[in-house]
Amino acid sequence: MPALTLTLCGLLFGCGGQPEDGESTEVLDAPDTQVMPAEGAEGTVTASAISTMSVFGASVSFNSNGDNFTVRDTAADGHSAVAHIYNSNTGSYSFCWNSSGSGTSVTCNRNFAEGILIRFRACTGEAGTGRLVNCSDWKTVSTAN
Known part of the structure; x- marks a missing residue:
């Protein structure tokens, strides 16, 4: 009975492990996986320098x-999107507000000292009063050297 089951399985579902009619059983050579780059293709590869934090209604990169901080308003919720930024070098806080509405982005440029740690988080808030409504966790990053 097991042989009949295997034969039936092979005929109905192609799971018999035997080659189909006209199918070759010859082993093909694997292609050469060591490909040399084209002449003059040298270059420097660098890791991405972009970090992003998000909360409902806001995304900050x-x-x-x-x-540069790019602040995106991601929800039509009546709140502005804001980057809340802490500079560990000076001990000061700053903000980058986007009060242009859902689907928009604002970019703020900061001139930090090189190689310091900063912290930022994505928040929603009220631009008129400066009150933060909801924020992501803090993310610590280093400025470029």
Whole structure:
């Protein structure tokens, strides 16, 4: 009975492990996986310098190459999107507000000292009063050297 089951399985579902009619059983050579780069293709590869934090209604990206914050308003919730920024070098806090409405982005440029740690988080808030409504956790990043 097991042989009949295997034969039936092979005929109905192609799971018999035997080659189909006209199918080759020859082993093909594997292609050469060591490909040399084209002449003059040298270059420097760098890791991404962009870090992002999000909370419902806001997304904040920091690009350490240029010290730019991009603040995106991601919800039509009546709140502004804001980056809340802490500079560990000076001990000061600052903000980058986007009060332009859902679907918009605002970029703020900061000129941090090179190689310091900063912290930022994405928040929603009331631009008129400066009150923060909801914020993500803090993210610590280093400015570019």
